[in-house]
Amino acid sequence: MKKILIVYYTQSGQQLSILQSLSKPLVEAGHTVHFEEIQPQEKYPFPWSAYQFFNAFPETFSQKPLALKSLSAQAFDQYDLVILGYQPWFLTPSRPISSFLQSDDGKKILNGKPVVTILGCRNMWLGAQEKVKQRLLDAQATLVGHIALADRSGNLTSLITILRWMFTGNRKPFWFFPQAGVSNNDVQHAEAFGKLIANHLASNDYTSLQTEFLQEGAIDIRPNLVLMERRGQKAFSVWSKFIASGGAMHSTGRKIRVYIFMYLLPTAIFFLSPLLWTLSKTMLIVKRKELILDVEYFKQNSLRKK
DSSP states (O other): OOEEEEEEOOSSSHHHHHHHHHHHHHHHTTOEEEEEEOOBSSOOOSSOOHHHHHHTHHHHHTTOOOOBOOOOGGGGSOOSEEEEEEOEETTEEOHHHHHHHHSHHHHHHHTTOEEEEEEEESSOOHHHHHHHHHHHHHTTOEEEEEEEEEOOSOHHHHHHHHHHHHHHSOOSOBTTBOOSSSOHHHHHHHHHHHHHHHHHHTTTOOTTHHHHHHHTTOOOOOHHHHHHHHHHHHHHHHHHHHHHTTOSTTOHHHHHHHHHHHHHHHHHHHHHHHHHHHHHHHHHHHTHHHHHHHHHHHTSOOOOOO
């Protein structure tokens, strides 16, 4: 029997539900599974206020580490596999997960280990996973599988439902809008990926795991989102520096810049989405071959050379 470490961070509990579903076949097979929750010393709020959420943007995007609570002694046992459950914040791994990956303890735990990553998100996760790949490489870990569970609603619909969930704590359907977040069916389907992992644990050979994940529907990439993420990464790089340059965390200068960003970003997404959708359709024709190669790249686990 094997030992599996599941490292995760969650606010709403959705990520934990995904991981519990994923781990069910592992437990049933008799493997030892330990869940290790990453906890910041200064807890993030949930639900968020709009200001708190957008004020967390610059340090999240720049991947500035924050202080974490000490991990349990069990986290440092010898494990055969590490499963990392995370969520993207601002096209970047959430700050607690990013901090864990950069920490000495995180590097010690991950060093030399095969790792499976699984995330739950609204829709854009490509850039976040690239940053996770780099952190795993820095820790001398080997990424052997990746699963991306996303909200299946359209871009504007998911924007409205996710913001409502984050700012009120309510993810239930309302009016003509669906439930926010990863669907219950997709959460339950994570069990299928756990069965695939269990099949590979005995031989300790994960060569074909990602291929099997893909056959089971682990990743669904919309080419237009590849284009939107590219623009988003560039814009966020500028905005994060703009806000951070406003001064200390709660200074007047920073608050003004946060409020500008807080109102401008959702407005831009809402009003520019139809235009960006049209432009993306055009680009899908003009750069079809390049986008097909990009989609295939994001479905596998190697890190593109810069």
